[in-house]
Amino acid sequence: MSSIAKAKGFKHSKPGLWLSLGTTAFGAISIAKDVRKAQDEHDNLKLINAVVGALALVTGAALLIRELKQLGDDDVLLG
Structure with missing residues (x-):
């Protein structure tokens, strides 16, 4: 099996999925910062963008x- 095929298979393995969940958690931190910044600036468009990003996350x-x-x-x- 080539290294490219192994890398593609990693995405659908348990460690790969756990890694993806970890990066999703870091994305949540970024979105929380975006929401706070948008609220502080009273920028509704940035707030909507952050909320849509949160829903996608x-x-x-x-x-x-x-x-x-x-x-x-x-x-x-x-089992």
């Missing part, structure tokens, strides 16, 4: 969690 995290659960269901050792 939540959706992405939900998809990752669902994929983690599916990997767990397919694992023979986990």
Whole structure:
């Protein structure tokens, strides 16, 4: 198996999914900062942008969690 194929397979492995969830958590910190900054500046357009970004982040995290659960269901050792 080539190293490129291994790298592509990592995304759909448990460690890869956990890494993606970790980066999502860092994204949440950035969005929280954006929301605070928009509120301080009373900039509704920046606030809307931050809220939409937060919704996308939540959706992405939900998809990752669902994929983690599916990997767990397919694992023979986990039962």
